[in-house]
Amino acid sequence: MKKLSILIFIFCKSALYSQTIENIQIHSKELNQDREILVYTPPGYNELTLQTYDVIYVFDAQNRELFDFTHAMIRFLDPEQNFIVVGITSPNHPETNYNRQNDFLPIPVNVAPEDFFGGRKGNVDHFLKYLKNEVAPYIEKNYRTKGRKIAVGHSLGASFILWSLVEEPALFNDYIAVSPNLAFDKERLVNELMNIDYENRKSETFLYLSHADEGIEYWREWLPAREKFYAFLRVGHWTNFQYLIKDFSDETHWSSFPPSLTAAFKAYVAFIEERDKKYSKEIYEISISVKVPNKTNEVYIVGNQPELGDWQADKIKLNRKSDFLREIQLKVHSPAIFKFTRGNWETEGTVKFHDGSNLYIHPEKQNQLEFEIEEWADN
Numbered sequence: 001m002k003k004l005s006i007l008i009f010i011f012c013k014s015a016l017y018s019q020t021i022e023n024i025q026i027h028s029k030e031l032n033q034d035r036e037i038l039v040y041t042p043p044g045y046n047e048l049t050l051q052t053y054d055v056i057y058v059f060d061a062q063n064r065e066l067f068d069f070t071h072a073m074i075r076f077l078d079p080e081q082n083f084i085v086v087g088i089t090s091p092n093h094p095e096t097n098y099n100r101q102n103d104f105l106p107i108p109v110n111v112a113p114e115d116f117f118g119g120r121k122g123n124v125d126h127f128l129k130y131l132k133n134e135v136a137p138y139i140e141k142n143y144r145t146k147g148r149k150i151a152v153g154h155s156l157g158a159s160f161i162l163w164s165l166v167e168e169p170a171l172f173n174d175y176i177a178v179s180p181n182l183a184f185d186k187e188r189l190v191n192e193l194m195n196i197d198y199e200n201r202k203s204e205t206f207l208y209l210s211h212a213d214e215g216i217e218y219w220r221e222w223l224p225a226r227e228k229f230y231a232f233l234r235v236g237h238w239t240n241f242q243y244l245i246k247d248f249s250d251e252t253h254w255s256s257f258p259p260s261l262t263a264a265f266k267a268y269v270a271f272i273e274e275r276d277k278k279y280s281k282e283i284y285e286i287s288i289s290v291k292v293p294n295k296t297n298e299v300y301i302v303g304n305q306p307e308l309g310d311w312q313a314d315k316i317k318l319n320r321k322s323d324f325l326r327e328i329q330l331k332v333h334s335p336a337i338f339k340f341t342r343g344n345w346e347t348e349g350t351v352k353f354h355d356g357s358n359l360y361i362h363p364e365k366q367n368q369l370e371f372e373i374e375e376w377a378d379n
Helices: 002-015 064-077 100-104 124-142 156-167 184-193 222-234 257-275
Strands: 020-028 033-041 053-059 083-088 145-154 174-178 205-211 241-247 284-291 300-303 319-322 325-332 336-341 349-351 359-361 368-376
Touching (some): 020 124, 033 124, 053 064, 053 156, 064 083, 064 145, 064 257, 100 124, 124 156, 145 156, 145 257, 156 174, 174 257, 184 222, 205 222, 205 257, 222 241, 241 257, 300 325, 336 349
Parallel strands (some): 053 145, 145 174, 205 241, 284 368
Antiparallel strands (some): 033 083, 300 336, 319 325, 336 359, 349 368
């Protein structure tokens, strides 16, 4: 009976939080079109109001399986890794000969326009402006974002996110390109990608590339195009740029998406963990105040840099301001990643309106911080 009670408690606690998907309509001035985006928020988003999230942008979300698999797969891999997932849909308007190919492709320069994807005129420049000037600002304004944007694309959607790396390198931080078409317009994308200054990316970048059986029995021009880019990457060594290439040639162009995306995110989680060990050279002043449940509580801040104790649970103690308030002023690097304890890890504190994972802030944007300890682990 005791085991049954525990199981019921765990189920009820997890059921408190629900995930949501919103369909949002945007009238795009950049595209002169009405557009739809989908926004998935993870379990606890509405309740855990101190939590912030990185954002994954999934292209071709008019194919809901791509969008739905992405947010569902993350929950299966690691429930501790939560993201906001934005689905970018592309329309299909036969009357104007406009569809996803217009969104994802540039105007051709190496082949005749009438021979380029059914005579469609590439509209990628306006599509990039739509994302940069309308979609991304909307998400940043209306959702609690942490700062990084991850682009996920399949096929021409993958080609597009690589094109954005060329034309708008600050639009996304990380890229997951599943079976991109690198051969269009006589390998134009490959040639553009080989001229990027990868060494001087402003932040660490993760690039994942995969292919299926394209180029073997069909779309034969895809094979030499991708091998040309793969060879370029394999001889490059860049400080702020990490890449991973995966072969799924036992899968078809469509069936490779689930295993490829799963492999991508397993690698990406490892990349995040390594990235979070690093921080900026710049120092920022912050003020932290913490409400405690008991007036006898001493509070320590424990984090990812010497100014936060280098994860030593009893090194940086907050000052007593009043019976139930502790505070401290610090000079820290960005990002600041931390937790609170009472002096050892057995007494780790759970912060109200937060899911219990590490607190994560950009001190260049936030310098006055207030928290409340809901409970201590040993209570």
